[in-house]
Amino acid sequence: xxxxxxxxxxxxxxxxxxxxxxxxxxxxxxxxxxxxxxxxxxxxxxxxxxxxxxxxxxxxxxxxxxxxxxxxxxxxxxxxxxxxxxxxxxxxxxxxxxxxxxxxxxxxxxxxxxxxxxxxxxxxxxxxxxxxxxxxxxxxxxxxxxxxxxxxxxxxxxxxxxxxxxxxxxxxxxxxxxxxxxxxxxxxxxxxxxxxxxxxxxxxxxxxxxxxxxxxxxxxxxxxxxxxxxxxxxxxxxxxxxxxxxxxxxxxxxxxxxxxxxxxxxxxxxxxxxxxxxxxxxxxxxxxxxxxxxxxxxxxxxxxxxxxxxxxxxxxxxxxxxxxxxxxxxxxxxxxxxxxxxxxxxxxxxxxxxxx
Amino acid sequence: xxxxxxxxxxxxxxxxxxxxxxxxxxxxxxxxxxxxxxxxxxxxxxxxxxxxxxxxxxxxxxxxxxxxxxxxxxxxxxxxxxxxxxxxxxxxxxxxxxxxxxxxxxxxxxxxxxxxxxxxxxxxxxxxxxxxxxxxxxxxxxxxxxxxxxxxxxxxxxxxxxxxxxxxxxxxxxxxxxxxxxxxxxxxxxxxxxxxxxxxxxxxxxxxxxxxxxxxxxxxxxxxxxxxxxxxxxxxxxxxxxxxxxxxxxxxxxxxxxxxxxxxxxxxxxxxxxxxxxxxxxxxxxxxxxxxxxxxxxxxxxxxxxxxxxxxxxxxxxxxxxxxxxxxxxxxxxxxxxxxxxxxxxxxxxxxxxxxxxxxxxxxxxxxxxxxxxxxxxxxxxxxxxxxxxxxxxxxxxx
Numbered sequence: 001x002x003x004x005x006x007x008x009x010x011x012x013x014x015x016x017x018x019x020x021x022x023x024x025x026x027x028x029x030x031x032x033x034x035x036x037x038x039x040x041x042x043x044x045x046x047x048x049x050x051x052x053x054x055x056x057x058x059x060x061x062x063x064x065x066x067x068x069x070x071x072x073x074x075x076x077x078x079x080x081x082x083x084x085x086x087x088x089x090x091x092x093x094x095x096x097x098x099x100x101x102x103x104x105x106x107x108x109x110x111x112x113x114x115x116x117x118x119x120x121x122x123x124x125x126x127x128x129x130x131x132x133x134x135x136x137x138x139x140x141x142x143x144x145x146x147x148x149x150x151x152x153x154x155x156x157x158x159x160x161x162x163x164x165x166x167x168x169x170x171x172x173x174x175x176x177x178x179x180x181x182x183x184x185x186x187x188x189x190x191x192x193x194x195x196x197x198x199x200x201x202x203x204x205x206x207x208x209x210x211x212x213x214x215x216x217x218x219x220x221x222x223x224x225x226x227x228x229x230x231x232x233x234x235x236x237x238x239x240x241x242x243x244x245x246x247x248x249x250x251x252x253x254x255x256x257x258x259x260x261x262x263x264x265x266x267x268x269x270x271x272x273x274x275x276x277x278x279x280x281x282x283x284x285x286x287x288x289x290x291x292x293x294x295x296x297x298x299x300x301x302x303x304x305x306x307x308x309x310x311x312x313x314x315x316x317x318x319x320x321x322x323x324x325x326x327x328x329x330x331x332x333x334x335x336x337x338x339x340x341x342x343x344x345x346x347x348x349x350x351x352x353x354x355x356x
Numbered sequence: 357x358x359x360x361x362x363x364x365x366x367x368x369x370x371x372x373x374x375x376x377x378x379x380x381x382x383x384x385x386x387x388x389x390x391x392x393x394x395x396x397x398x399x400x401x402x403x404x405x406x407x408x409x410x411x412x413x414x415x416x417x418x419x420x421x422x423x424x425x426x427x428x429x430x431x432x433x434x435x436x437x438x439x440x441x442x443x444x445x446x447x448x449x450x451x452x453x454x455x456x457x458x459x460x461x462x463x464x465x466x467x468x469x470x471x472x473x474x475x476x477x478x479x480x481x482x483x484x485x486x487x488x489x490x491x492x493x494x495x496x497x498x499x500x501x502x503x504x505x506x507x508x509x510x511x512x513x514x515x516x517x518x519x520x521x522x523x524x525x526x527x528x529x530x531x532x533x534x535x536x537x538x539x540x541x542x543x544x545x546x547x548x549x550x551x552x553x554x555x556x557x558x559x560x561x562x563x564x565x566x567x568x569x570x571x572x573x574x575x576x577x578x579x580x581x582x583x584x585x586x587x588x589x590x591x592x593x594x595x596x597x598x599x600x601x602x603x604x605x606x607x608x609x610x611x612x613x614x615x616x617x618x619x620x621x622x623x624x625x626x627x628x629x630x631x632x633x634x635x636x637x638x639x640x641x642x643x644x645x646x647x648x649x650x651x652x653x654x655x656x657x658x659x660x661x662x663x664x665x666x667x668x669x670x671x672x673x674x675x676x677x678x679x680x681x682x683x684x685x686x687x688x689x690x691x692x693x694x695x696x697x698x699x700x701x702x703x704x705x706x707x708x709x710x711x712x713x714x715x716x717x718x719x720x721x722x723x724x725x726x727x728x729x730x731x732x733x734x735x736x737x738x739x740x741x742x743x744x745x746x747x748x749x750x751x752x753x754x755x
Contacts, residue, residue, distance in 0.1 A: 040637035040638075041637070043636055043637055043640070043642075044633060044636050044637055046643075046644075047636040047642050047643065047644055047645050047655070048636070048645060049644060049645075062629075063633070064626065064629050064630035064633050064634075066626075066630050067630060067633055067634060067637070070634055070638075071634065071637060071638065073637075284620070284621075284622035284625040284626070284650060285620060285625075285649060285650055286649035286650055287647075287650060296622075297622055297626070314626070314629065316623075316626055318622065342621070342622045342623040342626060343621065343622075343623060344623055345621050345623050345624055346445065347445060347584050347586055347670070348445050348446060348583045348584045348586055348587070349445055349446070349583055349584055349585075349586025349587050349588075349590075349670075
């Protein structure tokens with residue numbers, strides 16, 4: 001079956017069992033494809049002694065997420081590279097480079113559109129972007145933020161940036177936009193921390209309130225900075241509703257290394273794997289697969305990753321599988337929560353030490 | 357002197373000129389003996405493995421054994437004041453550095469990194485306590501242990517005053533600190549990043565009993581995991597003399613058992629898996645990687661590599677290759693290679709081969725289990741001799 005066929009399936013309507021049958025075959029073929037088209041990947045499979053035929057999904061080898069920071073990994077010819085997605089990640093200086101050909105890039109867009117249908121329906125709606133238009137201009141800011149905005153823009157009919165170039169809230173612009181589209185749903189998109197600091201923070205400080213009762217907020221990018229300020233998910237939702245009347249606030253989990261197949265939060269606060277991607281939670285002591293309820297490291301699987309060998313990635317995020325096919329929201333498949341980034345350890349040794 | 361910017365941790369040097377003294381002075385040996393005893397009995401330090409190891413190392417008998425090995429001891433004097441810049445991830449290393457400086461007849465000013473200060477503090481307090489005794493007043497007045505923030509000028513100040521400087525902490529620290537040069541003629545010791553290997557005779561290993569294997573694996577654990585396998589002298593490449601896959605397998609299984617007490621956090625596994633995957637993809641030498649859970653990774657190299665240091669392993673990641681005789685190892689011993697630990701191989705033969713071949717690396721040949729024991733011979737240099745000067749005399753001819 002082609003990826004196109006999978007996309008025709010409901011985004012959250014396929015049971016885990018059905019999905020795994022499809023994934024198993026598809027990933028076996030995709031792994032063989034990367035082996036043939038990416039010499040570095042072939043070396044990896046050979047050295048890790050990965051069998052040609054897998055006995056289960058969990059046998060599919062994992063690429064460490066940071067490998068994309070150190071190496072240019074692709075399974076297409078250089079001239080077929082259509083676009084390179086970069087992301088700074090957390091390690092700081094080094095940047096991930098993800099090579100997309102036209103087909104992979106198109107599939108990423110289509111997939112995001114399909115997943116977003118779950119919250120906004122099949123039509124495009126106006127989008128308020130909680131960021132500055134500068135984010136697409138400035139080469140240094142472009143990366144995860146810019147790519148996210150561009151990605152989500154495809155589900156919008158019109159868009160309006162909420163901040164001016166100095167990251168001040170453009171209240172006039174927002175109000176004019178809201179006035180124009182007040183009769184239908186409005187998508188409010190941004191990065192969690194940006195929203196909290198420059199949207200909620202600015203409104204709170206100026207004691208100004210916006211009225212977006214039809215608003216659907218989708219935010220992502222991690223909780224690390226908010227956790228540091230002791231802002232919980234509940235505080236966040238409550239705060240947003242208080243300043244803007246937005247009741248539907250959904251977090252998402254995703255990464256530049258597997259753009260498109262985001263993991264969307266449901267009304268019960270659970271992140272859901274869609275039909276188009278999956279996760280496994282790994283025990284880092286031996287890479288065994290964790291049971292439901294046990295914390296481990298998140299492995300992400302995306303059948304879309306054809307132009308680069310990133311269809312199975314071991315992330316540096318910790319998470320817990322909460323259940324399969326039985327979330328009260330009715331969505332099928334796996335649902336989970338992200339518990340944070342793994343804690344860095346103080347490393348002993350001789351070198352690299354003139355830091356403190 | 358910018359006294360206000362430093363935090364004093366021990367010692368009472370106030371900036372006065374320090375004169376050189378003779379080597380292994382009696383008062384210094386007495387002080388270190390007292391210090392060793394105090395560390396071993398004081399509840400603050402006695403249960404800490406790293407402090408206990410230092411106390412054991414600086415006991416009088418051990419230090420006195422160096423007397424015979426020092427040339428021209430009677431006609432040597434310390435340079436004066438040595439400024440030590442200690443590394444930030446081995447909390448006790450500053451104390452070893454101090455001992456070398458003292459034995460070589462110097463006063464010692466030591467900057468301890470603020471990053472390890474908390475872990476270094478108990479040892480500093482022991483030093484302060486013992487040094488404050490009246491009979492060690494002289495040592496007290498010639499010693500200063502402190503911490504300061506980077507870039508507040510104290511490194512410049514002490515660098516300008518010192519008669520010798522020691523930089524621990526590898527290439528990065530050296531590059532940083534070379535921007536603050538010592539005065540011309542001032543002696544300097546720099547400890548750059550190094551890489552270490554182990555050479556094991558396969559036949560010898562095969563003949564070990566189960567208990568012996570277990571014992572060896574404990575020693576190997578201490579050489580590697582005890583420092584996250586991240587010390588310069590921890591072996592990363594294992595060179596087997598002779599091939600026997602079953603013997604290798606038995607050895608690594610034993611090592612995995614022993615390594616079960618190692619605290620293997622998800623982050624460490626993440627780094628280790630990443631490093632081994634990158635090495636597989638970036639080189640053409642790795643045939644196969646064996647996983648002993650995530651405790652130990654063993655990567656088979658096709659041949660003894662010319663640049664072993666590119667096979668960087670941490671947290672229990674080893675590279676192994678096979679040779680038939682020691683000559684085959686020689687081209688691998690470049691300037692980066694420091695310690696060669698051996699098991700079942702003659703150290704004398706190793707030394708002879710290195711000298712014959714004229715290899716640029718391989719300074720320390722020690723038995724398995726002693727990779728981390730710091731000695732006054734380090735990186736191919738006699739530290740005590742380097743931290744002192746010889747006063748030589750030439751007789752007038754014909755008299």
